[in-house]
Amino acid sequence: MENREKLLELKVGVFVLVGLAVIAAMIIEFGLTREGFRKFYHLTVDIPDANGLLKGSDVQLAGARIGYVSEKPRILPTIGAVAIEIRVFQEIKIPRSARFEVGSSGLLGDRYVSVVMGKKFDPRTFNPNDPDQVYADGEKIEGTRAGGIEELAAKGSDVMDELKSALVKLKDTTSDLDKRLDQLLSDANLKNMKDTFANLKTTSASFVDASKDLNVVIQNAQSAIDAAKQTMTTTNGAAGDLRGAIADARKVLRKATEGDGVIAALLSNRELGENVKALISNLRQRGLLFYRDTAPRPSPSPAKRAISR
Numbered sequence: 001m002e003n004r005e006k007l008l009e010l011k012v013g014v015f016v017l018v019g020l021a022v023i024a025a026m027i028i029e030f031g032l033t034r035e036g037f038r039k040f041y042h043l044t045v046d047i048p049d050a051n052g053l054l055k056g057s058d059v060q061l062a063g064a065r066i067g068y069v070s071e072k073p074r075i076l077p078t079i080g081a082v083a084i085e086i087r088v089f090q091e092i093k094i095p096r097s098a099r100f101e102v103g104s105s106g107l108l109g110d111r112y113v114s115v116v117m118g119k120k121f122d123p124r125t126f127n128p129n130d131p132d133q134v135y136a137d138g139e140k141i142e143g144t145r146a147g148g149i150e151e152l153a154a155k156g157s158d159v160m161d162e163l164k165s166a167l168v169k170l171k172d173t174t175s176d177l178d179k180r181l182d183q184l185l186s187d188a189n190l191k192n193m194k195d196t197f198a199n200l201k202t203t204s205a206s207f208v209d210a211s212k213d214l215n216v217v218i219q220n221a222q223s224a225i226d227a228a229k230q231t232m233t234t235t236n237g238a239a240g241d242l243r244g245a246i247a248d249a250r251k252v253l254r255k256a257t258e259g260d261g262v263i264a265a266l267l268s269n270r271e272l273g274e275n276v277k278a279l280i281s282n283l284r285q286r287g288l289l290f291y292r293d294t295a296p297r298p299s300p301s302p303a304k305r306a307i308s309r
Helices: 002-030 030-035 148-184 189-259 262-268 270-285 304-309
Strands: 040-047 058-061 065-067 082-089 098-106 111-116 140-142
Touching: 040 098, 058 082
Parallel strands: 040 140, 058 111
Antiparallel strands: 040 082, 058 065, 065 082, 098 111
16 A cells, blocks of 8 residues: 555656656747857947837847847937847857847837848858957947837828928918909909900901901002013013114114215215205205305315325
């Protein structure tokens, strides 16, 4: 009987030990205490604003957890930023070109410290074993705050204020426009506009009539131009005929003065010319029936005197 009770107690004891071991393993595996078995190095990040960041928040690199926030954020003596103590897994080497900022999981998610690679980071030349390229234990780093829902809300508030101001200006402009339209559409202005359109209609009709008269004037002017052209053509023809007549007269005169006819003799022989004059004078005085040569004979020319000698 006693042996059976001892065996039962032994079984219960073994069962309890196994249960405690399973519970301890689950705590180590799924709780924060599991990190007590890993090695870390310590970094301090100064960030302007760590709103929403708590002790135990994750430190992530490209979405993977590489550490956690070991202490609550504390205010720096300058009161311009807060210091965040983080612990990073020993095997994870963070390049000096990386920047630290506070991010969030979605718009309303938990806050965490995000490690973002810089633009100058080149994985081909990165050497994690080079202390000049990676952060060492205990270093202090200047971090930044990434835009979150608060920053979006602040920007949205500014935008809404600007929109409100623009709406007020639009309202004032619309009110002023309404007043101006009321003034513009007053009875006096409408009457003036009506009179203006009536005058414009009358002016248009007068312009049409003037255009008709102008067409008549243009037609008359065209007829005058055509008549002038015809006159010029006739004048040119008459001038041509006159030039021909002058040429013919010149030919006759040349033939008369240079030929062998009577006219040429009268023009070239002085004695013959005087005889003709005497004949005409006697005919005028006595007539043809009582004609008598009473005119003195002209003295012979020097040429004939020389011949007679």
